[in-house]
Amino acid sequence: MDTQFIGEHLAPGKLGHFFAILSFVMALFSAFTYWRAAATENKNADSSRSWQLLGRNGFILHVAGTAGVFITLFYIIQNHLFEYHYAWRHSDLSLSPKYLLSCFWEGQEGSFLLWSIWHCVLGLIVMFTAKGLESRVMTVISIVQVALASMLLGFYLGPDIKIGSDPFILLRIQMQDAPIFSQPNYLDFIKDGNGLNVLLQNYWMVIHPPILFLGFASTLIPFAYTIAALWKGEYKQWLKPAQVWSLFAGGILGTGIMMGGAWAYESLTFGGYWAWDPVENASLVPWLLLVAGLHTLIVFKATGRSFIITVILMSLMYLFVWYSTFLTRTGVLGDTSVHAFTDEGKALYWHLLFVLGSLKLLALLLIIVRWKSFPRVKTEEAVNSREFWMFIGSFILLLSAIQISITTSIPVWSPLAKAITGKDVAPPTDVVKHYNDIQVWVAIIITLLTATILYLRFKTSDNKTVLKRLGITAGIAAVLSAIMAYTQRIGDARYIVLLFGSSYTIIGMIYYAIKVQKGQLKKLGAASTHLGFGIFILGVLFSSYNKEVMSINTMGVMMDFGKKNASENARESMENVLLYKNTPVVMGEYTAIFKGDSTSPDDPRVFYKVAYERRDTTTNKVIESFTLYPDAFINPKGQEENSMSPNPDSKHYLTRDIFTYVTKAYDPKAKTTDDTSQYKTHRVHQGDTVFTNDGYIIYAGLNTNLPSNAYDKQPADIAVQAVLLAYDMKGPVDTLYPLYYIRDQYAYQIDDTLKTNSLYARIGNIIPDDKAIELKIKQSENEDDYIVMKALIFPYINLVWLGVIIMALGFFLAMLNRITKKEKAAARAI
Amino acid sequence: MKRTHIILLILVAAAVTIIVSMFGDFSTYETFASAAKEPGKQYHVIGYLDNSKPFDYNPQIDPNHCTFYVKDKAGNVNKVIFNGAKPTDIEKSEQIVMTGSMQGDAFRCHKIQMKCPSKYQNDQVAIGNAS
Numbered sequence: 001m002d003t004q005f006i007g008e009h010l011a012p013g014k015l016g017h018f019f020a021i022l023s024f025v026m027a028l029f030s031a032f033t034y035w036r037a038a039a040t041e042n043k044n045a046d047s048s049r050s051w052q053l054l055g056r057n058g059f060i061l062h063v064a065g066t067a068g069v070f071i072t073l074f075y076i077i078q079n080h081l082f083e084y085h086y087a088w089r090h091s092d093l094s095l096s097p098k099y100l101l102s103c104f105w106e107g108q109e110g111s112f113l114l115w116s117i118w119h120c121v122l123g124l125i126v127m128f129t130a131k132g133l134e135s136r137v138m139t140v141i142s143i144v145q146v147a148l149a150s151m152l153l154g155f156y157l158g159p160d161i162k163i164g165s166d167p168f169i170l171l172r173i174q175m176q177d178a179p180i181f182s183q184p185n186y187l188d189f190i191k192d193g194n195g196l197n198v199l200l201q202n203y204w205m206v207i208h209p210p211i212l213f214l215g216f217a218s219t220l221i222p223f224a225y226t227i228a229a230l231w232k233g234e235y236k237q238w239l240k241p242a243q244v245w246s247l248f249a250g251g252i253l254g255t256g257i258m259m260g261g262a263w264a265y266e267s268l269t270f271g272g273y274w275a276w277d278p279v280e281n282a283s284l285v286p287w288l289l290l291v292a293g294l295h296t297l298i299v300f301k302a303t304g305r306s307f308i309i310t311v312i313l314m315s316l317m318y319l320f321v322w323y324s325t326f327l328t329r330t331g332v333l334g335d336t337s338v339h340a341f342t343d344e345g346k347a348l349y350w351h352l353l354f355v356l357g358s359l360k361l362l363a364l365l366l367i368i369v370r371w372k373s374f375p376r377v378k379t380e381e382a383v384n385s386r387e388f389w390m391f392i393g394s395f396i397l398l399l400s401a402i403q404i405s406i407t408t409s410i411p412v413w414s415p416l417a418k419a420i421t422g423k424d425v426a427p428p429t430d431v432v433k434h435y436n437d438i439q440v441w442v443a444i445i446i447t448l449l450t451a452t453i454l455y456l457r458f459k460t461s462d463n464k465t466v467l468k469r470l471g472i473t474a475g476i477a478a479v480l481s482a483i484m485a486y487t488q489r490i491g492d493a494r495y496i497v498l499l500f501g502s503s504y505t506i507i508g509m510i511y512y513a514i515k516v517q518k519g520q521l522k523k524l525g526a527a528s529t530h531l532g533f534g535i536f537i538l539g540v541l542f543s544s545y546n547k548e549v550m551s552i553n554t555m556g557v558m559m560d561f562g563k564k565n566a567s568e569n570a571r572e573s574m575e576n577v578l579l580y581k582n583t584p585v586v587m588g589e590y591t592a593i594f595k596g597d598s599t600s601p602d603d604p605r606v607f608y609k610v611a612y613e614r615r616d617t618t619t620n621k622v623i624e625s626f627t628l629y630p631d632a633f634i635n636p637k638g639q640e641e642n643s644m645s646p647n648p649d650s651k652h653y654l655t656r657d658i659f660t661y662v663t664k665a666y667d668p669k670a671k672t673t674d675d676t677s678q679y680k681t682h683r684v685h686q687g688d689t690v691f692t693n694d695g696y697i698i699y700a701g702l703n704t705n706l707p708s709n710a711y712d713k714q715p716a717d718i719a720v721q722a723v724l725l726a727y728d729m730k731g732p733v734d735t736l737y738p739l740y741y742i743r744d745q746y747a748y749q750i751d752d753t754l755k756t757n758s759l760y761a762r763i764g765n766i767i768p769d770d771k772a773i774e775l776k777i778k779q780s781e782n783e784d785d786y787i788v789m790k791a792l793i794f795p796y797i798n799l800v801w802l803g804v805i806i807m808a809l810g811f812f813l814a815m816l817n818r819i820t821k822k823e824k825a826a827a828r829a830i
Numbered sequence: 831m832k833r834t835h836i837i838l839l840i841l842v843a844a845a846v847t848i849i850v851s852m853f854g855d856f857s858t859y860e861t862f863a864s865a866a867k868e869p870g871k872q873y874h875v876i877g878y879l880d881n882s883k884p885f886d887y888n889p890q891i892d893p894n895h896c897t898f899y900v901k902d903k904a905g906n907v908n909k910v911i912f913n914g915a916k917p918t919d920i921e922k923s924e925q926i927v928m929t930g931s932m933q934g935d936a937f938r939c940h941k942i943q944m945k946c947p948s949k950y951q952n953d954q955v956a957i958g959n960a961s
Contacts, residue, residue, distance in 0.1 A: 380832050392837060399845045406849060410856065424859040429872040429929050429941075434855045438848060576915045578893040644918055663915035664889055788893040788915050 005172070007187040008083045013168040016072035017154075020166070023065030023116075024149035030058030031142035038135035038231070052135055056127060059138065062145060063120040069152065070117055073110070073167055077103050082190050085174040086110070086167045092195035094604070102200045105209040108329060108348070109152055109167035114210065116148040118217030126221060133237060136228035137221075144220055147355045151348075162347045198604075198633040198645045204263035212260060212283065215253030216321055219286060221245040222293070223318035226311055230366040233373045239301050242314075244818045246294040247525075251811025253287050258804040265659075265797075267647045272547070273800065274540075276435040278333045281408040282324030285401045289317035292397035299387040299394075302458045305377050306391050313398065315363035320405070322359060326352040333411050384463055386456040393449045400442040407434065436544075440494050443537055447501030450530045451508025454516075473511055477504035488795075490545055498541055505534030525814025529807050536803025542796035550588040550658070550791040551577040576663050579610070580694075581785040590614050590658075594787050595627075597665070605631040605647070608662050608787050612651070626651050630661045630789070656795040664788035679776040681764055686771070693779045694757060695728035697736070702766075702773070711739055711750055718742045722763050722773060726754055736761045738775075758785070857929075862908040866932045875928050875937060877902040879920060887916040900926065900937070909936045917942050 037051035073086065078100055082088040090103040090110070104110030123141045130137050154166025171190070172181035180186050199205070222245045229238040260280065261273035274280060293313030299306040327333055330349045381388040407427065414425040428434035451473055455466050481500040490496060509531035517523045552575070579585055579594035586592075595609040613625045632646040648661035682690045684699045700723040706713070713719065719741035726733045739750040740763040751762045757779070764774035860873040879885075883899040896912040898920075910928060920926070923944040930939025 381834065383833070388834070391834065392841070395838065395841060399841065402845070403849060403852065407852070407856075426857040426859045426874040428855040429857045429874070434852070438852065576889075576893040578889050664893065786889065788889045 003182065003184050005083075005187070006185045008170070009079075009081050012072050012076050012081065013084060013170065016069055016076070016168040017166060019065045019068030019072060020149070020152045020154075020168075021065075023062055023069060024146065024153055026058050026062035026065055027142055027145040027149045030055050030062055031139055031146055033058055034135050034139040034142055038139055041135060042232075048135070055135065055138060055142075059123060059127065059142060062142070062149075063124060066113070066116050066120050066145075066149070069167070070113055073104070073113065074100070076168075080193065082193050083170055083172070083187055085169050085171045088171050088190065088193040090193070090196055092193040093191075095196055096201075098203075098206060099196055099201055102205055102209075103196055105205075105213075106197055106200055107167070109165050111209075111213070111329075112148055112151040113167070114213045115217055116145065116152075118214045119145055119148065119220060122217055122221055126224075130241065133225065133228050133241070136231050137224045140224035140227045141220060144224075144359075147358075151351065163351065165348070199267065202263060202267040202647070204259060204266060208256065208259040208263050211252060212256030215249060215256040216283075216286075218245065218249035218252055219290060219318055219321050222249060222290070222314055226314040227362065227366060230311065230370050233370050235307065235375055239297065240818065243294070243297055243301065244815055246290060246297065247811050247815040247818065250287065250290055250294060251808050251815070253283070253290065254811070255804065255808045257283050257287060258801075262801070266650070272544075272794075273797075276431050278408045279328050281404050282327050285404055285408075286317050286320040286324060288397050288401040288404075289313055289320060292394040292401075293317055295390050295394045295397075299390050299458075300375075303377070303381070303385075303387045304375055305381060305387055306394075307375050309391070309394065311367060311374075313394070315367070316398075319356065319360055319363070320401075322352065322356045326356060327408070327412070382460045384456060384461045384466065386453055386458045386461070389449055389453045389456065393446060393453065396442055396445050396449075400439060403438055404435070407431075440498060444494070444498050444501050447498065447505045447534060447537060450505045450533065451512070454508065454512050454526060454530070469511065469515075473504060473508045477507045480507070488542060488546060490541075492545075495541060495545055498537065502534045502537040502541065505530060506538070509534060522813065522817045522820070525810050525812075525817050527810070528813055529810030532803045532805070532807030532810055534803070535799055535806060539796055539799025539801075539803055543794045543800060546793075546795045548588070548793040548795075549575045550590065550793055551575060551789055552587070576788050576790050579787050579789055583694075584613075587791055588793070592789075592791070594789075604633055606634050606665075607631045608665065608789075610660060610787075610789065612658070628658075628660045632662055632665065634665075652798075654798060656793055657797050659792040659794055660789060662787050662789050665786070679760070679762065679764075679778040682775045682777060683767070683770075683772050684775050690775060690777055692726075692757070692759060692777065695726065695733070697727070697759075697761070697777065698725040699723075699773070699775060700725055703737070706739075711741070714743060716743065720763075720766065722761075722775065724752075724761055724775075726757070726759060728757060733757065738763050740766060740773075861902045861904040862906050862932070862937060863902075863904060865937065869932045869934075872929065872931050875900075875902055875930075875939075876925060877928070878925060879923055880907050881921060883907075885916075885921065889915070897936075900928070911936050911938045912942055913938070913940055914942075917944060920944060 033051050034055035037048045037055055040051060041048040076084050077087045077091050080087065080091065080093055086107060086109065087103075090106045091100070095103075104114055119141060123138065123145070126137055126141065127134060151164045152167060153164035154169060155163045157163060172186060175181065180189060183189075222242045225238040225242040225245065229235055229242075257280070258273075260283070264275070265273040290313075293310055296306040296310040296313060300310050326349075330352060332349075381391075410425055410427050417423065417425045452470060455461075455469050455473075477500055481496070481503040484490070484503070485496050485499055490499060509527045513519060513524055513527040513531070517527060577585060577587065577592075579592060581594050581596060584591045584593045591613045593611045593613070595611050597606050597608050599606050607629045608631065609627060609629060611625065611627045614623050615621060616623050628649040628651060630646065630649040632644045634644050644662075644665065646662045648659055650660065651658040682688075684690060686699060686701045688699050690697045690699070703721040703723055704719075706719055706721055711719070719739060721737045721739050724736040724738070726736055734754055736752040736754060736759070738752045738761045741748050741750075747765075749762050749764075751760050753760050760778040762776040762778075764776045766773050857872065857874050860875055862875060862877075865871070865873045865875060877900040880899040880901050886897040887895070893915060894913050896914070896916050898910055898912070899907050900910045901907045912928075917923075920942070925944070927943040928937065928939040929941040930937055932938075
C-alpha cells in the first residue's frame with residue numbers, strides 16, 4: 001500500500017519490535033552458550049569459562065531487550081498512541097495513571113511480557129548466586145525465556161502459521177478490513193481507545209497480577225535446579241538453593257493467589273474470596289505441588305529418602321504452571337469459567353502445547369536416563385519418624401492437586417469422553433460443593449498431620465515425649481473446638497473434625513514455637529507458616545459455614561430448589577432485595593435505606609448510598625448506624641446501554657464483614673426521560689379512600705377557609721381546598737391541599753405534590769349535587785428510584801486474611817533462616 | 831513390601847475410589863427435551879436467548895424472578911425461569927449456559943453463564959468526528 005498515513009508515530013513500534021527480536025535472539029544465544037559451558041565444564045575448564053562468559057553477556061543483553069520491549073510498550077500506552085492496537089484496545093484517555101500498568105495484564109502479550117520480566121530479574125539473581133550450578137540452571141532459565149520471547153515475535157511462517165503475537169502491531173494492520181483505514185488521515189477519527197476492562201480498575205488489580213506473576217516466575221527456579229541436578233546426576237549441591245527458592249516461590253505464589261481472592265472479594269460479585277473457578281484452581285494446583293515438593297525435599301535433605309517423589313513433584317509443579325497458562329489463555333475452558341481470558345486463537349494453543357510438551361519431554365527423559373543413579377535408602381523409615389508422615393502428607397497434597405485438575409480440566413477431556421461414552425460431560429451443577437466435599441478431607445488430614453509431624457524428629461523420636469506433647473495439644477484443641485462448635489453452631493460432623501484439626505494445628509504450632517524453638521524468631525519459619533495455615537482454615541470454615549444472606553426477599557414467589565427445607569429454598573431463590581429510595585427495608589437485625597446515588601466528575605462510577613441501622617429490639621433506639629457505598633460502572637465504554645458492572649462495599653468488623661452490592665439499578669441517564677404516568681380520575685365523597693402505588697389517600701373534605709398564603713388570591717375568586725391525608729405502608733405521611741378556584745368564570749387548579757412519594761394530586765371538578773369531587777391522582781412510576789441489592793455477612797473473615805499473612809511471613813522467615821545458615825557454612829569453610 | 835508402599839497403596843486405592851465416585855458428581859450438557867425426561871434433575875443446558883419473545887423482569891414485583899425464552903442446540907424454544915436479578919447484557923449474549931432442571935413446562939435455573947460479544951473479542955472501532 002502506498003498511502004501515506006498522517007500523524008502516526010512509527011518509531012516506537014519499530015524500536016519495540018527490534019527489542020523483541022533482540023530479546024528472542026539473545027535468549028537463544030544465552031541458552032546455547034550456557035549449554036556449551038555446562039557441557040564442557042568437566043573436561044575443559046578454560047573453554048567452559050569462556051562459554052559461560054558469553055552466556056552471561058547473552059543473558060544480560062536478553063534482559064536489556066526484554067526491558068526495552070516493556071519500556072517501549074509502556075511509553076506507547078502512556079502517550080496514548082492509539083495507532084497501536086495494544087494501546088487502543090487496552091487503554092483510553094480517561095484512564096487514571098495508576099492503572100497504566102494494568103493495561104499490561106489485560107492483554108495476552110503484556111502478561112507474557114510481565115512474566116518474562118520477572119524471569120529476567122530472577123535470572124540475574126541466580127546468575128550471581130548459583131556458583132557451580134550457574135551454567136546448568138541458566139541454561140534451563142534461558143530455554144524458558146526463548147519460549148516466552150517467542151510469544152512476542154509475531155512472525156509468520158507461511159500464510160497460516162503465526163508464531164507469537166507482536167504487541168507493537170498497528171491498529172490499521174490488525175484491522176485491515178475496516179474501510180476507515182484506507183484514509184490517510186484515519187487517526188483524526190480515532191480519538192480514544194477502547195479502554196481498560198472496568199473490573200481491572202481496582203487497586204487490588206494493580207498489585208495482584210505482578211505478585212502472582214512473580215510467584216509463577218519464581219517456580220521456574222526450583223525446577224531449573226532440579227533439572228540441573230538430574231543433568232549431571234549430582235544430588236547434593238542443588239538442595240540448599242532449591243529449598244530457598246521453593247520457600248520464596250511458595251510464599252509469593254501463595255500471597256499472589258490470595259490477593260486474587262481479596263480482589264474477588266472486594267470487587268467481584270460472586271460473594272466470596274474463592275469460588276473454585278478454573279482460573280483460581282489453575283494457580284492453586286502448582287502451589288499445592290510446590291508445597292508438597294518442598295516437604296519431600298526437606299525429607300531428602302535430612303534423611304536421603306523421598307528423592308524420586310521430590311523430582312517428580314518439582315517437575316510436575318512446573319509443568320502445571322504452563323498447563324494453567326494453557327487452560328486460562330487459550331479459551332479451552334470456554335463456558336466453565338467466569339473469568340477465563342480471551343480466545344487468542346489456534347496459534348497460541350499449539351504454541352503453548354509445544355512448550356508444555358518440550359518441558360515434559362525434557363523432565364521425563366532426564367528422569368528415565370538418571371533413574372538408576374537416583375539415591376535410595378534400603379531400610380524402612382520408622383513409624384515414629386518425621387519423614388514417614390511428611391511423605392504421606394505430601395502425597396495427600398499430590399492427590400488433592402490431581403482431583404482439582406481432573407474436575408477443572410473437564411472441558412479439555414470431555415470431547416474424548418464424548419467419543420467413548422457418548423455423554424457430553426459438564427462440570428458439577430454445584431461446583432463449590434463438589435470441591436468442598438472432597439477437599440475438606442484433605443484439609444482435615446493435613447491439619448492433623450501438621451502439628452504431629454513437627455513434634456516428631458527425623459529418623460526416630462522419643463515416643464514418650466511426643467505422645468505427652470500430642471496428648472496435651474489434642475486435649476486443649478478438643479476443648480477449644482468444642483467451645484467454638486457450640487458458639488458458632490457448627491453441626492456438620494466433617495466440619496467439627498476440621499475445626500478440631502485446625503485448632504490442633506494452631507495450638508500445636510504455638511506450643512512448638514515456645515517450647516521447642518524457644519521463641520527464637522529466625523527458627524520460627526515452619527511454626528509460623530503452619531500456624532498461618534491453621535488460622536486460615538479456621539477462617540475459611542467460619543466465614544463459609546456461617547455465611548449468611550441478609551437480603552432475603554420475603555415478597556414474591558418461592559421456588560422449589562430441592563433443598564432440605566423451606567428456608568433454604570427461600571434463600572436460594574430470594575437473595576436479592578428491592579430497595580425503593582428512602583423506604584426502609586428490614587434485613588436481619590439491620591434496617592437498610594437506599595438514600596440515593598451520586599457521581600463525581602473524575603470517577604466513572606455511580607455510588608449508591610445505602611444507610612444501615614441497627615436498633616435495640618426493646619427500646620427501639622438506634623444502637624449503630626453506618627453507610628455503605630456499593631458502586632457500579634454504568635454503561636462502561638464499548639458496552640451498550642443499560643449495562644452495569646457493580647463493585648461491592650463492605651463494613652468491616654473485627655469479627656465479621658457486612659458485604660453489600662447492587663445487582664440492578666435504574667440508569668441515571670434515563671432518569672430525565674418524560675414522565676409517562678397519567679392522572680387517574682377518582683370520584684370521591686368525604687371520607688373515601690383512594691389507593692396509590694405505595695399507600696392510600698383519605699379525602700377528608702373541602703376547606704373553603706383558605707390560609708392567606710395559599711395562592712395569589714384576588715377578591716372575586718371562589719376558591720376551595722381539598723384536604724387529603726396521605727398514608728404509606730407504615731402510617732401517615734403528610735397532608736395534601738390541592739386547590740380549585742373560579743376566576744372570571746374560568747376554573748383553575750393548583751396541584752399539590754408529595755415529593756417523597758412522587759404523588760401529584762389535583763381537583764378535576766367539583767360536583768355539588770353529589771357532594772363529591774373529581775380527584776385526579778398521579779404517581780410517577782418509581783422506575784428511576786430503586787436499586788436491587790444483595791447483602792451477605794461473612795463472619796470471621798479476618799481470620800482468613802490474618803492466616804494468609806502469617807503463612808507468608810513464615811515462608812520468608814524460613815527462607816531467611818536458610819540463607820543465613822548458608823553464609824555461616826561458607827564462613828566456616830574459610 | 832515396605833510399610834510406606836502398603837500405605838501408598840491404601841491411599842491410591844482411596845483416591846481412585848474418590849475419583850471414580852466424583853464422576854457421579856459431574857453433570858452433562860442436555861437439551862430441553864432430554865432434560866425433560868428426568869424432571870427435577872439438575873442439568874446444564876446450552877442455548878441462545880430468543881429475542882423475538884418478551885423478557886420479563888420486573889424488580890418492583892419480584893427482584894428475583896426473570897422469565898424468558900431460550901432456543902436450545904436442538905432448536906427447540908422453551909420457557910426459562912431464572913431466580914435472580916436479570917443478568918446484565920443478557921439480550922446481547924451470543925450463548926447462554928443454564929444450570930437447573932425442568933419443572934413442568936419451564937426450565938427453572940439458578941445459574942446462568944453468558945458468552946458476550948465483549949469489546950475484547952470483537953474489535954469495534956469507536957469513531958468520533960474530527961472537530
